[in-house]
Amino acid sequence: MTVMDEAFWGARAGSIDALERELGRLRRAAVAHAKERGQALARASVLNLVVYAEREIHARRAARAVADLALRHPSRAIIVLGDRSREGVLASLQLHCHVPQSDGAQPVLYEQILARVRGDFDERVASVVIPLLVPDLPVFLWWTGTPPSDARHVDDLVTLADRLIVDSADFARADLTLPEVARLARLRVGITDLNWARLTHWRELIAQFFDVPTWRPFLDGITGIRAGFAVDMDGRDIHPSQALLLLGWMASRLGWRPVEALAPSEAGGVLFKMARSDNAAVMVRLRPRFERGLDTGDVSGVRIQAALGRESAEFVIKRAPDQRHATATAVVGGVVRAERVVPLPALGIRELLVEELAIAGNDHVYEAALAALMALA
Amino acid sequence: MTVTLANPLREGLRLARTPEPASLVIFGASGDLTSRKLVPALYNLALQHLLPASFGVIGSARRAMTEDVFRAELHDAVAEFSRTRPINEEVWTTFARSIRYVPTPDESGFNELGRVLARVDGEIGANGNRLFYLATPPAAYEPIIRAIGAHGLRGASGWSRVVVEKPYGHDLDSAMRLTSVVQEVFREDEVFRIDHYLGKETVQNILVLRFANSIFEPIWTRQFVDHVQITAAESIGIEERAGYYDSAGAMRDIVQNHLLQLLALVGMEPPSAFDDRSVRDEKVKVLRALRQIAPEEVGELTVRGQYGQGFIGGERVVGYRDEPGVAPNSQTETYVALKCFIDNWRWEGTPFYIRTGKRLPKRSTEIAIRFRVAPHRIFTREASEGLDANELVIRIQPDEGISLTFGAKVPVQGLRIRSVNMDFGYGESFMVDAPDSYETLILDALRGDATLFTRRDEVEQQWAFVDPILAGWHAGRQELATYAAGTWGPEQADALIARDSRTWRRP
Numbered sequence A: 001m002t003v004m005d006e007a008f009w010g011a012r013a014g015s016i017d018a019l020e021r022e023l024g025r026l027r028r029a030a031v032a033h034a035k036e037r038g039q040a041l042a043r044a045s046v047l048n049l050v051v052y053a054e055r056e057i058h059a060r061r062a063a064r065a066v067a068d069l070a071l072r073h074p075s076r077a078i079i080v081l082g083d084r085s086r087e088g089v090l091a092s093l094q095l096h097c098h099v100p101q102s103d104g105a106q107p108v109l110y111e112q113i114l115a116r117v118r119g120d121f122d123e124r125v126a127s128v129v130i131p132l133l134v135p136d137l138p139v140f141l142w143w144t145g146t147p148p149s150d151a152r153h154v155d156d157l158v159t160l161a162d163r164l165i166v167d168s169a170d171f172a173r174a175d176l177t178l179p180e181v182a183r184l185a186r187l188r189v190g191i192t193d194l195n196w197a198r199l200t201h202w203r204e205l206i207a208q209f210f211d212v213p214t215w216r217p218f219l220d221g222i223t224g225i226r227a228g229f230a231v232d233m234d235g236r237d238i239h240p241s242q243a244l245l246l247l248g249w250m251a252s253r254l255g256w257r258p259v260e261a262l263a264p265s266e267a268g269g270v271l272f273k274m275a276r277s278d279n280a281a282v283m284v285r286l287r288p289r290f291e292r293g294l295d296t297g298d299v300s301g302v303r304i305q306a307a308l309g310r311e312s313a314e315f316v317i318k319r320a321p322d323q324r325h326a327t328a329t330a331v332v333g334g335v336v337r338a339e340r341v342v343p344l345p346a347l348g349i350r351e352l353l354v355e356e357l358a359i360a361g362n363d364h365v366y367e368a369a370l371a372a373l374m375a376l377a
Numbered sequence B: 001m002t003v004t005l006a007n008p009l010r011e012g013l014r015l016a017r018t019p020e021p022a023s024l025v026i027f028g029a030s031g032d033l034t035s036r037k038l039v040p041a042l043y044n045l046a047l048q049h050l051l052p053a054s055f056g057v058i059g060s061a062r063r064a065m066t067e068d069v070f071r072a073e074l075h076d077a078v079a080e081f082s083r084t085r086p087i088n089e090e091v092w093t094t095f096a097r098s099i100r101y102v103p104t105p106d107e108s109g110f111n112e113l114g115r116v117l118a119r120v121d122g123e124i125g126a127n128g129n130r131l132f133y134l135a136t137p138p139a140a141y142e143p144i145i146r147a148i149g150a151h152g153l154r155g156a157s158g159w160s161r162v163v164v165e166k167p168y169g170h171d172l173d174s175a176m177r178l179t180s181v182v183q184e185v186f187r188e189d190e191v192f193r194i195d196h197y198l199g200k201e202t203v204q205n206i207l208v209l210r211f212a213n214s215i216f217e218p219i220w221t222r223q224f225v226d227h228v229q230i231t232a233a234e235s236i237g238i239e240e241r242a243g244y245y246d247s248a249g250a251m252r253d254i255v256q257n258h259l260l261q262l263l264a265l266v267g268m269e270p271p272s273a274f275d276d277r278s279v280r281d282e283k284v285k286v287l288r289a290l291r292q293i294a295p296e297e298v299g300e301l302t303v304r305g306q307y308g309q310g311f312i313g314g315e316r317v318v319g320y321r322d323e324p325g326v327a328p329n330s331q332t333e334t335y336v337a338l339k340c341f342i343d344n345w346r347w348e349g350t351p352f353y354i355r356t357g358k359r360l361p362k363r364s365t366e367i368a369i370r371f372r373v374a375p376h377r378i379f380t381r382e383a384s385e386g387l388d389a390n391e392l393v394i395r396i397q398p399d400e401g402i403s404l405t406f407g408a409k410v411p412v413q414g415l416r417i418r419s420v421n422m423d424f425g426y427g428e429s430f431m432v433d434a435p436d437s438y439e440t441l442i443l444d445a446l447r448g449d450a451t452l453f454t455r456r457d458e459v460e461q462q463w464a465f466v467d468p469i470l471a472g473w474h475a476g477r478q479e480l481a482t483y484a485a486g487t488w489g490p491e492q493a494d495a496l497i498a499r500d501s502r503t504w505r506r507p
């Protein structure tokens, strides 16, 4: 167990002081190694990233994503693995550290620390993390899984953080996802939901239609929205939260009110009626679709229908010609006025984090979208 | 119809820079700049979703060419020159559909261009927004601008703007004349004069470093700064540009625009806002305070050089006069060094040494702020032998970053002090490819943000500084020195700075 651990997590240290000494040694070794190859090693940390996981596989997945990420955001990563599996065991702490050596053209110093806490650790976990943080750099806390609603360690760790990152697509119960995210607001910390980050390109493409001054008035004449989201082949795992967030975003930006939920439609879809600020109806349909190559819940396409006087318009974004591209088409008065293809990059955890780490403030637009959805529920 | 209401969906989106739909008209569309820089920049903007949902590009030049041939040539140019590769054919295909070509060899060509513009406007809902880009040789600027006016190519509604490439004039008179022609058709706030240095991330970072931090500004004065060195070194020769270069020289090609811009950014007072008016007002002020070098002073304050044969990176290279297309007795300078002063409260008596050259040992553009030595020495001379004055270096290219040297104790028994280097690399801290400066500048012009473009009075101040030096040289008051390719310039340049008991940095 320990040997395997060290292969992945690096050298073991007995105490926090010993860990710092070990890191110093590793750092010098990395610098020397780089020098041999005529490279200069930069130690330019821009942030502290604390990852909290309760399962080894989540911790390992996170470690890999973060190591990858360090190419963009040199950082010190502190991975806290809360191991509750052995009840009755005395609280214990096990530390490992690691300075991965990149062989890329530009070597980067990236430090990764694993703190495995066992037993009854809720009270003590923050005291492990605090001395390990690099001073003066922002702290991002990435919580894998669903943060429990009332737990000492959540509050303690969140207090240390400038930003809390969660992925609502990973939350255990899809139907409770959005209320759970909404509840996190009580933590008084900027929240990033990676599931919201997955929508950024879609929001951007939708907004760009209405940057065209002659099309902008159609925003006040939207009559219907249809969006598809991916499900697995047998259609069991229905997770509409991303599509719902997209809807919440449009509703909050455009001042729509919920009117009624018109029964779950075919195969797990959702059908809503909403009202615009002029009281006209907007029909909303979110449909599950099986799409090869997409993760469950990913938006697969959006169609916005609008009418202004006698002129009708349709603004469509599809994943075409393949999953990695979007085709954005504007049809006004039955005529295609613009059609273009843009890349729709696959957003792995790494890309999503890169996006989110680049911004520091609170995302009020997200909060408003969430609030609109809560009104709908 | 004008719609002024903001798009409510825009708020909170990170790509807040998407411009309004517009037509971009490129004159000189069959040229080198268009294929190397402009169209690859547009394509990369399209890849990043930074172009508006509907957009039109209309290329124009004198030669006849079909639209298919034009698009095919641009396709190959993007495949070769884009900073992102390989070319994404899906994206290119739909982007290429927005590209047209209209030859303008004569009046009827401009009439046709007007008709095409009107048609494109209707198709893409551009509302008459038009950006004209002059990417032709400078001799064609004036006739094209007049033709834009005469043929009513400005839209009836929406905005019209013009981007003018460098060189902007070849002296003060010609620059002023060009401006007066431009102003027959465009207001000054519609004119975007390119200095592509200003589109570089690190150049913009000079302002961020100075004005977003509170620790640098207080020491950014004559009391603390001993002198400033600005270097723009190129290892390349003149490539295929002999025709232009031999009539321009390093002073017009680099000093008049790029180096004086860097000097202005380093020397300017804090602007009250980061907008086009405030930033450019301050730049003009400092350029006005730049002490003129009179023709009689060029012997003392300037050096001009020309490279002879030598070695670059182990390869033998020919001297300037042996380059194809250069006159065998050419007097054109490929190297300039100047010592100048800014006559104001902040900089009184602080020399700014600037130099640029071709065929120098390596490519490097940097600004070095050399601070004064500590006022009172408490360590023995022996202990502080390895200690230099503090130096802050802003590296612009390649390898953008900032470094600071300071003294530190060597970890041995007894006291020994050495200069050590604290280095910050943009590349290592953000790890993203910086956008090409043309991407930044085209996007800014489409959005109407002129902060990174040169204003009329700036260009005029720059020429007003350069003209008397050129006149002094012309009058034979400073010999043209030679230097071997692959060295750091002529001995006279070392002497220029050695007279003040200083030396050039080795970049």
Ligand SMILES: NC(=O)c1ccc[n+]([C@@H]2O[C@H](COP(=O)([O-])OP(=O)(O)OC[C@H]3O[C@@H](n4cnc5c(N)ncnc54)[C@H](OP(=O)(O)O)[C@@H]3O)[C@@H](O)[C@H]2O)c1
Pocket: B027, B028, B029, B030, B031, B032, B033, B034, B036, B037, B061, B062, B063, B134, B135, B136, B137, B138, B139, B140, B165, B166, B167
């Ligand atoms: N190339 C660069 O990397 C670079 C960098 C910085 C600045 N610039 C500036 O950008 C401008 C263009 O440079 P370039 O290298 O692209 O030049 P180029 O390759 O020689 O191309 C010139 C273009 O202008 C057209 N043209 C030439 N004479 C014309 C005239 N009298 N009227 C209308 N069109 C004319 C040419 O096509 P037709 O002959 O068919 O008309 C061609 O499309 C110059 O002002 C240059 O200083 C270039």
